[in-house]
Amino acid sequence: MPPIAERPRNAEPHRELAERIRRWREERGWNQQALADRAGFARSTLSKIENGQLSPTFEILLKIAHGFDCALSDLVRNEAGRLSGRMVVERGVLGAPIESPGARLWSLGAELRGRPFQTMLVEFTSSEPPPISEWNRHDTDDMLHVLSGHLLLHTEGYEPVILSPGDSVHFDGTMPHACLKGGDEENCRCLYVFAARA
Numbered sequence: 001m002p003p004i005a006e007r008p009r010n011a012e013p014h015r016e017l018a019e020r021i022r023r024w025r026e027e028r029g030w031n032q033q034a035l036a037d038r039a040g041f042a043r044s045t046l047s048k049i050e051n052g053q054l055s056p057t058f059e060i061l062l063k064i065a066h067g068f069d070c071a072l073s074d075l076v077r078n079e080a081g082r083l084s085g086r087m088v089v090e091r092g093v094l095g096a097p098i099e100s101p102g103a104r105l106w107s108l109g110a111e112l113r114g115r116p117f118q119t120m121l122v123e124f125t126s127s128e129p130p131p132i133s134e135w136n137r138h139d140t141d142d143m144l145h146v147l148s149g150h151l152l153l154h155t156e157g158y159e160p161v162i163l164s165p166g167d168s169v170h171f172d173g174t175m176p177h178a179c180l181k182g183g184d185e186e187n188c189r190c191l192y193v194f195a196a197r198a
Contacts, residue, residue, distance in 0.1 A: 126180055
């Protein structure tokens, strides 16, 4: 498993997320090892997340959601005021992002439960590819639609590709990949849509 960058988790949204993970785990009567086994990563990583010593990456968040058998949006959503219907309008207020190495992610429509797909706004901030052993891989089908900047996408088995605003790419998230901003220009913002693989 790729190493996890240790970043202090001081922001309020991260504190709320850590408390939610601990609370959900305890409500199920699980110790940290039980959740870590279900999620597929080390108990020490979960302990650091719950104790504010580690900010979880996107891949780790997906694994935690899998461990709880829930959608990622259920794990990261604001628990205040749940919707009873099937519609939510969001008008430009994104809130605090989920910080991941080389990217920031904002959950979109997180109050809508039971969707077969999830949506996020993602901003890629790094132009330097990590070592191949640290490329992303997760059990999802993915789509990225470039909103601004340029996306440089590295994938296993394909030549790197640069996408411009208006371009989209669909790919198997289990295939090792690295998403970067193209060059030293502005960060790249994309609409990210993904669905757990059946």
